[in-house]
Amino acid sequence: MTTLLINGKEHQVDAEDDMPLLWAIRDLAGYTGTKFGCGIGFCGACSILLDGVLTRSCSTPVGAAKDKAITTIEGLATEKGLHPAQQAWVEQDVPQCGYCQSGQIIAAAALLKENPHPSDEEIRAKMVNLCRCGTYQQIFSAVKRAAEIQGEQS
Amino acid sequence: MSTILNLSLSRRQFLGLSAAAGASVFLLGVALPTGCAKIEQAEQDQDLNAFIGIDADGHVIFQNPFIEMGQGTYTSIPAIMAEELDVEMPSITVVQAPHGPDYKIMFDNTIRFTGGSLSVRSSYMTMRKAGATARAMLIQAAAEQWGVKPGDCTTEPGSVVHAATGKKLGYGQLAEKAAKLAPPKDVPLKDSASFRLIGQPVKRTDSLAKSTGAAEFGIDVKVDGMLHAAVMQSPVFGGKVASYDKDAVLKLPGVVAVEEIPNGVAVIADHFWHAKKALEKLPLTFDEGTNAGFSTQDYKVRLQAALSEPGHVAEEVGDAAKAIASAAKTIEAEYHAPFIAHVTMEPMNCTALVTKDHCTVWAPNQGVDFVVGVAAEITGLKPEAIEVVTPFLGGGFGRRFVMDYAIQAITLAKKHPGKPIKVIWTREEDIQHDHYRPMSAAKFSAGFDKAGNPVALQITSVGEGPMTRLMPGFVKNPDLDTSVFEGTVELPYAIQNKRTNVVNVPVKPVQIGFWRSVGHSQNCFFKESFIDEMAHAAGADPFEFRLKLLGEQPRFKKVLETAANLAGWKGKPWTDPQGLKRAMGVALHESFNSIVAEVAEVSLNQDGEFKVERVWCAVDCGFAVNPAIVKRQIEGGVCYGLSAAMGEQITLEKGRVVQGNFDTYPILRPDQMPVVEVEIINSGAPLGGIGEPGTPPIAPAVCNALFLLSGQRVRSLPLSQYSF
Numbered sequence: 001m002t003t004l005l006i007n008g009k010e011h012q013v014d015a016e017d018d019m020p021l022l023w024a025i026r027d028l029a030g031y032t033g034t035k036f037g038c039g040i041g042f043c044g045a046c047s048i049l050l051d052g053v054l055t056r057s058c059s060t061p062v063g064a065a066k067d068k069a070i071t072t073i074e075g076l077a078t079e080k081g082l083h084p085a086q087q088a089w090v091e092q093d094v095p096q097c098g099y100c101q102s103g104q105i106i107a108a109a110a111l112l113k114e115n116p117h118p119s120d121e122e123i124r125a126k127m128v129n130l131c132r133c134g135t136y137q138q139i140f141s142a143v144k145r146a147a148e149i150q151g152e153q154s
Numbered sequence: 155m156s157t158i159l160n161l162s163l164s165r166r167q168f169l170g171l172s173a174a175a176g177a178s179v180f181l182l183g184v185a186l187p188t189g190c191a192k193i194e195q196a197e198q199d200q201d202l203n204a205f206i207g208i209d210a211d212g213h214v215i216f217q218n219p220f221i222e223m224g225q226g227t228y229t230s231i232p233a234i235m236a237e238e239l240d241v242e243m244p245s246i247t248v249v250q251a252p253h254g255p256d257y258k259i260m261f262d263n264t265i266r267f268t269g270g271s272l273s274v275r276s277s278y279m280t281m282r283k284a285g286a287t288a289r290a291m292l293i294q295a296a297a298e299q300w301g302v303k304p305g306d307c308t309t310e311p312g313s314v315v316h317a318a319t320g321k322k323l324g325y326g327q328l329a330e331k332a333a334k335l336a337p338p339k340d341v342p343l344k345d346s347a348s349f350r351l352i353g354q355p356v357k358r359t360d361s362l363a364k365s366t367g368a369a370e371f372g373i374d375v376k377v378d379g380m381l382h383a384a385v386m387q388s389p390v391f392g393g394k395v396a397s398y399d400k401d402a403v404l405k406l407p408g409v410v411a412v413e414e415i416p417n418g419v420a421v422i423a424d425h426f427w428h429a430k431k432a433l434e435k436l437p438l439t440f441d442e443g444t445n446a447g448f449s450t451q452d453y454k455v456r457l458q459a460a461l462s463e464p465g466h467v468a469e470e471v472g473d474a475a476k477a478i479a480s481a482a483k484t485i486e487a488e489y490h491a492p493f494i495a496h497v498t499m500e501p502m503n504c505t506a507l508v509t510k511d512h513c514t515v516w517a518p519n520q521g522v523d524f525v526v527g528v529a530a531e532i533t534g535l536k537p538e539a540i541e542v543v544t545p546f547l548g549g550g551f552g553r554r555f556v557m558d559y560a561i562q563a564i565t566l567a568k569k570h571p572g573k574p575i576k577v578i579w580t581r582e583e584d585i586q587h588d589h590y591r592p593m594s595a596a597k598f599s600a601g602f603d604k605a606g607n608p609v610a611l612q613i614t615s616v617g618e619g620p621m622t623r624l625m626p627g628f629v630k631n632p633d634l635d636t637s638v639f640e641g642t643v644e645l646p647y648a649i650q651n652k653r654t655n656v657v658n659v660p661v662k663p664v665q666i667g668f669w670r671s672v673g674h675s676q677n678c679f680f681k682e683s684f685i686d687e688m689a690h691a692a693g694a695d696p697f698e699f700r701l702k703l704l705g706e707q708p709r710f711k712k713v714l715e716t717a718a719n720l721a722g723w724k725g726k727p728w729t730d731p732q733g734l735k736r737a738m739g740v741a742l743h744e745s746f747n748s749i750v751a752e753v754a755e756v757s758l759n760q761d762g763e764f765k766v767e768r769v770w771c772a773v774d775c776g777f778a779v780n781p782a783i784v785k786r787q788i789e790g791g792v793c794y795g796l797s798a799a800m801g802e803q804i805t806l807e808k809g810r811v812v813q814g815n816f817d818t819y820p821i822l823r824p825d826q827m828p829v830v831e832v833e834i835i836n837s838g839a840p841l842g843g844i845g846e847p848g849t850p851p852i853a854p855a856v857c858n859a860l861f862l863l864s865g866q867r868v869r870s871l872p873l874s875q876y877s878f
Contacts (some may be wrong), residue, residue: 016407019427020427023425023426024427025376026426027382027425027426027427028425030376031367032370032373032374032376032414033367033368034367035371035373035499035500035548035705036373036501036578037500037501037581037816038581038815038816039580039581040445040581040686040815040816040817042815042816042817042851043499043816044242045499068842072367073366074366074367074368076366077366082365082366084364086365089361089364090361090365091356093357093361093398093782094361094365095224095358095360095361095365096224096226096786096790097223097224097226097498097499097500097546097547097548097549097648098224098360098363098364098365098369098500098546098548099370099371099500099548099549100366100499100548102367119868124824124825126826127824128276128823128824128825129824130499130816130821130823130824131499131793131824132431132497132549132551132794132797132821132829133224133499133549133790133793133794134789134790134791134792134793134794134822135786135790136793136824136827137789137827137830138786138789138824139822139824147558148232149243151365
């Protein structure tokens with residue numbers, strides 16, 4: 001058994017070390033907010049934070065996640081409420097089909113932690129996950145709004 | 155009889171929901187023939203359409219006949235109902251209506267699906283009547299309780315009020331009584347001047363769930379005791395499994411079984427990773443069958459040959475051939491479009507559980523009854539014994555009309571009775587076993603008089619239409635499948651002599667399907683690019699040239715002018731202060747009864763790299779029921795069409811799809827997304843669709859700008875084949 005620390009909770013999972021973290025999170029720990037999109041680390045639908053670092057879980061083996069804190073979309077909100085990125089996403093009705101949005105929001109959270117006031121260029125450079133519905137423009141705008149919300153709350 | 159409550163599956167589902175909620179939900183059995191002339195017949199048939207349930211707390215449960223795949227039906231459809239019922243949106247929970255005749259509300263109550271940009275426009279009156287009738291029943295219930303006339307009562311959101319006495323009762327307090335009343339006929343609908351939801355940018359009902367990870371997609375379904383399956387389908391279409399050695403993998407960790415599916419093999423395991431890993435190790439060979447020689451190169455040659463055949467006449471006005479023969483000037487061009495894939499972000503998946511007398515299917519789908527159809531066929535069960543759960547779809551775009559993935563899950567579940575089995579396709583399976591937008595071609599000839607006015611346009615459109623393949627009932631004449639040539643007929647441009655010929659070139663080995671905007675997606679590229687060629691041949695500004703040909707078409711004219719004004723139209727390329735060359739291209743197209751014009755501003759640097767910088771869109775869909783969603787759908791449509799134009803292409807060699815994942819089938823990246831601005835024109839014309847019409851014009855708008863920038867006319871997509 002392997003212990004995975006997901007969203008602050010320890011999960012005992014029966015996973016081989018080479019199992020992609022994505023499938024351990026989804027099928028073994030039951031957090032299905034993190035999505036399977038390509039399996040080759042290309043689209044970003046599987047984005048999580050690993051010790052706070054933006055990581056594509058479909059191409060990260062379980063073995064690399066031991067003793068590290070995993071944050072999925074389900075763990076982004078705190079007792080204070082939704083993460084500023086989630087608030088901005090809801091406020092601006094960003095999602096269409098919504099499938100990629102967990103990964104997008106995780107990517108936004110990572111960006112805002114590193115850079116609380118990203119410029120338009122920085123947002124475009126950092127928000128690289130794929131979306132098929134064409135919500136990119138709304139994602140860029142919601143990251144700006146999330147930065148404002150984060151600023152107001154801090 | 156319209157007085158009874160609906161006691162079919164829909165009723166049971168309501169009861170199930172109410173039990174889960176710990177409260178009673180009262181279903182308002184509302185008889186709602188979609189066509190007014192059919193009232194009598196509908197009553198005889200007990201043709202009840204039950205959409206609305208209300209619990210004792212006044213909470214509304216709305217059974218939506220349309221699925222949500224991003225296009226906003228879980229917001230716009232209930233909002234139309236809520237306008238008339240008089241409730242606030244937050245008091246509504248939207249669930250997917252069960253299968254069966256109650257919810258076949260399209261095409262004279264014969265069918266139900268989500269596609270063709272039809273949801274809002276096909277159900278607008280049905281949903282208004284549903285809300286209005288339910289409201290009238292609630293008023294009636296209150297009036298009886300108070301001993302007053304219903305006509306003296308009115309409503310405010312969620313309550314019936316009697317102004318004279320100040321009495322007020324919530325819908326929840328009235329629902330049980332109201333549900334026992336006979337639904338009244340011909341309830342008057344609201345005056346549109348008093349709309350407070352219809353026509354407003356009502357907020358989406360699914361944003362919170364989709365921003366917290368709580369939204370459940372098909373791939374997320376969890377059922378007790380569920381097993382997971384990975385599949386390998388024949389790499390050649392039509393191929394069959396020749397041999398496999400299940401013993402080689404049965405002892406691998408987690409593996410439960412290895413089973414055949416119609417065109418391949420599935421490994422079933424305790425979780426998906428174990429299934430996939432074992433499948434990769436499974437010794438497996440296919441009998442590739444007769445299609446192993448197919449290549450897109452060869453098919454292109456067949457399409458090109460067909461361009462010279464007479465084919466069938468789809469449209470004829472005047473005598474185009476004669477007018478071209480005597481024209482002062484003629485031009486001719488040949489256009490090509492590749493196979494392209496849907497690539498929904500959520501790969502194909504389905505979960506099924508089959509027992510002796512019941513089957514449950516959790517299927518992302520664009521037609522609940524289609525799932526029931528395949529489940530009934532595979533299990534031999536009657537539709538009443540089949541339940542379909544439709545979660546959110548992680549994109550549809552026309553892909554989830556075809557039930558191949560559901561067939562696999564049900565087939566496997568039947569072999570393992572009592573065990574829920576979830577099938578998930580890898581991205582490679584998804585891209586290599588799609589039902590593609592067909593590869594196609596067209597030839598255009600135009601003639602001009604001495605003054606440069608166009609006098610004739612002749613088009614030959616060649617390929618195979620997905621409609622014949624997938625929904626043959628909708629094809630009136632097999633020679634003229636509109637999904638081949640739509641967009642090349644009924645043009646708004648006043649050209650005296652016009653002919654469109656169609657040559658059907660079957661592409662049997664390849665699976666084809668409905669790709670967002672179907673035939674319009676390629677035909678608009680062909681047609682609006684050639685119209686641009688005609689403008690340049692006539693020495694005219696491409697915008698002015700189109701405008702001049704729209705003399706008798708005020709709606710088209712307004713749309714084109716609106717987009718051009720929004721863009722600040724420039725008919726000539728220019729160099730910006732940073733030294734970057736820029737140009738605008740325009741395209742105008744009607745599809746799904748909506749008219750869209752798009753102006754694209756494209757830049758080209760000295761290394762020959764271009765970027766689509768901005769896109770201005772004008773749309774006339776008659777009336778925007780939810781302008782916020784309309785704008786986002788046009789924006790999304792631009793992204794989808796631009797993605798295809800930039801780099802999407804499926805090719806086949808030796809019967810196999812060459813591309814496999816996002817590294818070889820690139821979809822539009824965020825840094826490639828232009829700034830998109832949308833203006834809506836509420837013309838008052840009959841409602842048009844909105845999910846698809848934004849897609850067709852973007853490819854020609856961009857290519858027309860690229861012509862101004864480079865002098866190179868793009869006559870074949872994708873753009874990644876070109877250097878500028």
